[in-house]
Amino acid sequence: MQRTSVRTLPGVAQGTPRAVLEGVGVRVGTTTILRDVDLRLGAGETLGLFGANGAGKTTLLRVLATLLKPDRGEGRVLGAALSSDERYDVRDRIGLVGHVPALYPELTLAENLQFSARTAAVSSGRVDLSLEAVGLGKAANRRADACSHGMQRRAEFARELMLDRELLLLDEPHSALDRDAADLVEGLVDRVTSGGGAAVLVSHDRERVVALADRCVELKAGTLV
Amino acid sequence: MSAAFWAQVRTVADRDLLRERRRGEVLWITIPFGVIALLLVPLAVGTDIPLLRQIGPGLFWVIVMLFGVLVAVRQANTDTPAQRDAAALLGLDPAASFAGRTLTSALLLLGFEVVVGVAAVALYDLPLRGWPWLLVVFPLVALGLALLGTLAGSIVSSVNSGTALVPLLVAPLSVPLLLGATQAFEGLRLGHSILSWLLLMVIVVLVLTIVGVLTARPLQETR
Numbered sequence: 001m002q003r004t005s006v007r008t009l010p011g012v013a014q015g016t017p018r019a020v021l022e023g024v025g026v027r028v029g030t031t032t033i034l035r036d037v038d039l040r041l042g043a044g045e046t047l048g049l050f051g052a053n054g055a056g057k058t059t060l061l062r063v064l065a066t067l068l069k070p071d072r073g074e075g076r077v078l079g080a081a082l083s084s085d086e087r088y089d090v091r092d093r094i095g096l097v098g099h100v101p102a103l104y105p106e107l108t109l110a111e112n113l114q115f116s117a118r119t120a121a122v123s124s125g126r127v128d129l130s131l132e133a134v135g136l137g138k139a140a141n142r143r144a145d146a147c148s149h150g151m152q153r154r155a156e157f158a159r160e161l162m163l164d165r166e167l168l169l170l171d172e173p174h175s176a177l178d179r180d181a182a183d184l185v186e187g188l189v190d191r192v193t194s195g196g197g198a199a200v201l202v203s204h205d206r207e208r209v210v211a212l213a214d215r216c217v218e219l220k221a222g223t224l225v
Numbered sequence: 226m227s228a229a230f231w232a233q234v235r236t237v238a239d240r241d242l243l244r245e246r247r248r249g250e251v252l253w254i255t256i257p258f259g260v261i262a263l264l265l266v267p268l269a270v271g272t273d274i275p276l277l278r279q280i281g282p283g284l285f286w287v288i289v290m291l292f293g294v295l296v297a298v299r300q301a302n303t304d305t306p307a308q309r310d311a312a313a314l315l316g317l318d319p320a321a322s323f324a325g326r327t328l329t330s331a332l333l334l335l336g337f338e339v340v341v342g343v344a345a346v347a348l349y350d351l352p353l354r355g356w357p358w359l360l361v362v363f364p365l366v367a368l369g370l371a372l373l374g375t376l377a378g379s380i381v382s383s384v385n386s387g388t389a390l391v392p393l394l395v396a397p398l399s400v401p402l403l404l405g406a407t408q409a410f411e412g413l414r415l416g417h418s419i420l421s422w423l424l425l426m427v428i429v430v431l432v433l434t435i436v437g438v439l440t441a442r443p444l445q446e447t448r
Contacts, residue, residue: 062310065310065314067310067313067314069446088442091313091314091315091316092314092315092316094314095314096310096311096314098307098310100305100306100307101307102305102307102308102310102311103308104240104244104308106243106244106247106248107240107243107244107247111240111243115236115240116311116315118232118236119233119236119237119312119315119316119317120315120316121229121232143247159311163315
């Protein structure tokens, strides 16, 4: 898929970073998960993040998503300081697709997306379009618990397409997807970054991520190298 | 509170009612068990109608309390961490989520009260003097229990303690509701004023509403 040129979001100055972390540390109990992490994510940038199991990749994504407040260091995401209540105001501009599906199993794929659309005050008319865009138009009325893991991931990509995110965080985006569906990841990332947003891809699939990312970093035992 | 807040409350309540309709836990499990619990007492004490009539209202409210809090806690604690993260990233106000879940639980508990109440009247030959007041008492108790259960569910979810903490949190706080409900029932039976008991329940509901709304964000952020 052809990458489109970067156009800056309204109100976002050229070169304004979408996320900056300085000396960020996270501890859970007595275990240090992240240690002195410095990271700068520019507008239009796609970052590949690698690391072994337990290196702290998912924790770093949760910090960038403002869902986890660092114990040490400072950071700003989409202009909001992570240490202040400002972070609540930018959450609806951040998309996170984790490796565990976040769909409600009793609801159909369309009902799941309608819940997202209504909560985020987005037109419900975009639900069908988004499901069509990820190839789930015919499965829209199938319950999530009757869908394969790959279909659920596609539905989550549809949700992110529908919501116009400015920071996209994808944890193992290619897992459970067939080769055709892998293009969806590229399309989604391109849509966000071409609008002046940024994306972070966490993956063990280095080959695919390197092809997609502008630069790559690695986490080792909670430290960026 | 803004129109956007109330729109989110309704969205959460619609989602949870739909999920409950598909799961059918309250309709097919909780309500039948509530009726069976009422049925077991006459089997134990025999068909002593005056005795059943005397203990019936108290038993009814105890069963409503026990099953009601379990329903509300279950409703408040069904989301996985991934679902909670996704909801936060939709910009869902934690207070709106609390209110929506409470609304869902209150509606389910109201249905539970009505069905089990009809069974109690039939099994225990309860008098229906002053029954229009039940149109106030039933919703108040349902709302109070829903608030209590949702708050307890949010707390146990935030400290990842499972549901082991629920009885400790709920038992003392449900006493004023249980007292208000049983005494209102007794007052109606004897033809006394029940306004003071209604006031007690209203105060409990107001306090739980304020506590629930104010603690929604801190409880979400400690997860």
